[in-house]
Amino acid sequence: IELISAMPGEMERLLLQQRLDLAIGYFSQVQSAFDYRELFIETQHLYCAPGHPLFTHANPGDQDLQACDRVGHPYRFLRSDEPFQGERCSARSEQVEGTLAFILSGKHVGYLPSHFARTWEDKGLLRSVRRSDLSFDVAFHLARHRAQVAGDAQKAFEEDLLAAFA
Template identity: 40%
Template sequence: MQVQDTDLKLLRIFDTIVRCGGFAAAQPVLNVGASSISEYMSQLETRLGLRLCERGRAGFRLTEEGAELHAAAQRLLGAVDSFHLEAGALRNQLSGVLRFGMIEATLTDQHSPLPVAIREFGQMAPEVRLHVQIETPGSMEQHVLDGRLHLAVGPFPAQIPGLDYLPLYREEQGLYCASTHPLFERAGTHVPVSALSNQRLAARAYLGSQEVKLLRMTQAAASVDNVEGRAMLILSGNYIGFLPPHYARPWVEGGLLHRIDPEHYVTHLEFQIITRKGGEPTRVVQAFCKQLRAAAIDANRARRGGE
């Protein structure tokens, strides 16, 4: 079909509904009522000749065609947003929608350059609207590749062709156990790796093999993509696992978690900026990357000064 302005509007509404998880949750985001959202979806389905989702008492669920169309719509909307960014740059104006990906659980990190970079960029380019998505590293790589995201920041241990990786900053990771775990009482002393090899490890899905090798285990007992899920498993007392100290601090101060032998079991995640390889990034993307790098340099200087 020929894509028109009304189609783009309907696809953006559809994308919002999917990201919110249903019609009801999308109402405050779209600032329209349920009947209007239902009418928009009916228009899009009629235009396409497809049933995109099931809605009713059983809840909201995408059909197989709906899931495929949503992925295609995200690629299309990302391309449209890139066009607007480039068009604005030709007028020497930083404007449009910048689609930016990041991982969760970074806000409590005082060394993260993200809050400062976003503040400085917002003051420099007030006409640019940030569209922030919280995703796993693997999803961000795929979405930068297919154009759904303009850039992303996170740890990407297995670099893939088609993307440029720019080092940004490091995040410390410590090994933790809960107060109900057998290792809790001796966690502050030296704990030999032989005492860890038979423990149950909640590993990061994208770093599982590295953590298993470090602790000389045969396999992880659980694999979790996000920090909150891993923290929950560790707090249960059944698992040990790596967490960023800034994230674990409230539970450590409350006596619920203890860091295991921090002198010997410490790793770092290397955070990087990723953009799609080939062709020069838009001026907006370049400007945001510049702010990220400047903020990272300042944060690193402040950290060294405090050591």
């Protein structure tokens, strides 16, 4: 078993080239060559840290949000109805750890999975921006190439993985 961390587009490319057997992530789901099986839903909240103007703001308005510098995610499949797509974006990160570092600087706001941010929230180092319309859910899927014949080990691994998230 080899475990790699890559952007969804890269994982899809490796699956298409049949250099990867399975991939887990949130994908565009436009590849007709793949089978996608939903594993779980992850809730994302917009966060800020001490030192950021929104950290003590009880109910920020749209203008307050647009004044914020955000952390961009180059791999996200943006939808027109997705919350907060602010215009200012001087930081980019492909990984949650990088996004966290930018947010903890107190200079940026950014989206993090709620379960990942909880520890930092409990320590008072992060706070979700208090507006219910800023959160969204992301479905994570197990993807595999339809034409690739799975061996016994891959089948067993896939079955165990699906059972674990059932």
